[in-house]
Amino acid sequence: MLDVGRHPNIELLAYSEVEKVEGEAGNFSVTVRRKARYVREDRCTGCGACAEKCPTLVPDAFNEGLRNRKAIYSLFAQGIPSTHTIDADHCRQMNGKKCGICAKTCQAEAIDFDQKDRILELNVAAIIIAAGYDVFDPSQIPEYRYQEIPNVVTAIEFERLLSASGPTGGHLDRPSDRAIEADIEEMEKSAGKSQKALVKFEEKYGESSAAFYEKYQSGAYPDDEDRKKWADKYADHLTVVEPLEALRKKAEGFDVARRLAFIQCVGSRDFRFYPFCSGYCCMHSIKEAIIAHEHGPDTTSTIFGMDIRAVGKGFEEYKIRGGNHSNITYVRGRVAEIVEGPDNNPVVIYEDTRERKVKRQEFDMVILATACAPSKGIAALVKTVGVELDPYNFLKTSPLSPVDTTTPGIFVCGCAESPMDVPESVAQASSAAERAAEIVFQTDLIKEKAVA
């Protein structure tokens, strides 16, 4: 990515959208909208001082909503350019409220609330679509109870939990425990506020709220309005601190997830959704289980799949190594259902097809290897660009020309064409670049001949 950013022949137009494509191979006119960031790219140093002070919290899509970011943000740490962007939908100032803290904080004077979208017209010989994929939404399989049982997560959410720069700093904290910790934080804030109000009464009357409340409840001070206020405030305070104490006790027993289940082919190889194999998920589940074991050597992982498709040089050996050295057990069987057990633990119900027995097993966390689904915006993009989709909404190609779309001069690579892993996507990208270069050379040749 850094190399692309520095390459003299590559101009990166990040935070931009293709709005119109006209013309033909060798001579396309492309209209691109460069969206306003409300931060000047030529001034922003990416220091992050603005984001540190911004008071507005927004769910962080890069971290799958598992933590919040600020209304001024950079999508992720290694992004190119490292410029920050103001999220106009959530920024206070841009929604008629008073703020502007980022502008006051930014030493580089990069904040520009008046910035406007810019329209660019490009003339290009060839186009490559590399719009990728989206992960399948597992709520479409209600028996897996995604979003009902908090400790059932998708593989992409699990990757964020495993990441040192992710929401838990790489600790496998269970989402149910994190939710309780967030509740504790909120309740502590609320208890802190009510405590402040109580202290004023305690100072005024020279006794503790608890001692006063006992007397008040046994009928003392019947007509004292001020003390009634104190009693009401204390009663409200108790409705927060009593459950808070119970939650704090519960949180003392929290531990990282150690018993993991990975469920393969969630939406893939399933005639209700995508009948084909997504290709990469068997390997990413093994990878995630191995990394989880590196984080905690007593972590055990059970991978449930119809078969494990370790197709590629060294892949089968990687799978076997995972079994021998990383506490991974491979179970052949399709999971029928996940139910909630004690302490928010997911319980997996499956048929072990080797033993021909229906079994149940409790885990700390279940990870769903969701299918590679076509990118959500692909229908709009292909309409703009003028190419066709296949029946599954990936770009239509032919087996003998896998990077050629249905329109000459427009090529495709990576998961926009079909599910594939990173090495395959990179190889296909090189192939698409070579096909595009052919068009560029042909166009130059025709121009040179015309001049001669």
Ligand SMILES: Cc1cc2nc3c(=O)[nH]c(=O)nc-3n(C[C@H](O)[C@H](O)[C@H](O)COP(=O)(O)OP(=O)(O)OC[C@H]3O[C@@H](n4cnc5c(N)ncnc54)[C@H](O)[C@@H]3O)c2cc1C
């Ligand atoms: C949980 C998980 C773990 C994985 N782990 C591995 C692994 O360890 N190794 C491996 O080889 N593979 C792994 N994969 C697969 C890997 O993610 C894909 O192979 C790879 O991302 C495909 O690259 P791509 O460039 O085709 O698509 P993407 O990575 O999806 O990139 C497409 C880009 O295009 C952008 N885009 C989309 N539409 C537009 C538009 N209209 N205009 C402008 N930009 C647009 C998107 O925002 C995105 O940045 C994993 C997948 C998952 C789900």
Ligand code: SF4
């Ligand atoms: S104006 Fe305020 S809310 Fe908006 S990005 Fe700046 S600091 Fe955040």
Ligand code: SF4
């Ligand atoms: S790679 Fe594995 S998990 Fe993914 S669809 Fe294929 S068989 Fe299923």
